[in-house]
Amino acid sequence: MSATSASAGVPVPRDVTLLCRQPVEPREVAEALLLHDDAWGVRALDDGPMVQVCRDADHPVITVLSVRRVDSFDEVERILPDAPTIPTPLWWVDTVTPNGPDGESGISAALEAAIDLDAVCIVHGD
Numbered sequence: 001m002s003a004t005s006a007s008a009g010v011p012v013p014r015d016v017t018l019l020c021r022q023p024v025e026p027r028e029v030a031e032a033l034l035l036h037d038d039a040w041g042v043r044a045l046d047d048g049p050m051v052q053v054c055r056d057a058d059h060p061v062i063t064v065l066s067v068r069r070v071d072s073f074d075e076v077e078r079i080l081p082d083a084p085t086i087p088t089p090l091w092w093v094d095t096v097t098p099n100g101p102d103g104e105s106g107i108s109a110a111l112e113a114a115i116d117l118d119a120v121c122i123v124h125g126d
Contacts, residue, residue: 014103016062016110018093019076019086020119026051026064029093032116033062036109053109055102062106065094084120093119 018029030042030051040061043052052063070076071089097106107123114121 013096013098014107015124016095016097016107017080017122017124018095018110018114018117018119019083019122020091020093020117021086022091022118023069024067024091024093024117026067026093029064029067029095029113029117032113033064033106033109035116036112037105053106055105059102060098060106061102062095062097062109065096067091067093080122083122086120 026049027042030053033053034040034042037055039055041054041056043054044050045052045063049067050063050065052060054060068091069089070092073085073088073090076083076090076092095106095110097103097110110123111121113119
């Protein structure tokens, strides 16, 4: 079931956070996500650090928005109070999935990628 906007009943994208125990770059995260389906591809967005994993040219399944180093778990607790405690430094990866079946595939890929990246995967709205 997809998350919906409370005011409009419209399906909205879902945020997925990966808390990685080792340094990662957006491209490395995308490569781990690709392991979910070898038919998927990756494209860069706006010549920047964001990358999108796509089922095909018209169907993104998950977008890696940013990766940043976090040196204090207090920052994680403040934003994600239910996150399990893991040692710092850690690398916080922000991703977003579209609504619908493609987004569900993106969430599945993120959960699998967390294993390869030695990360904790938090799907917001669950």
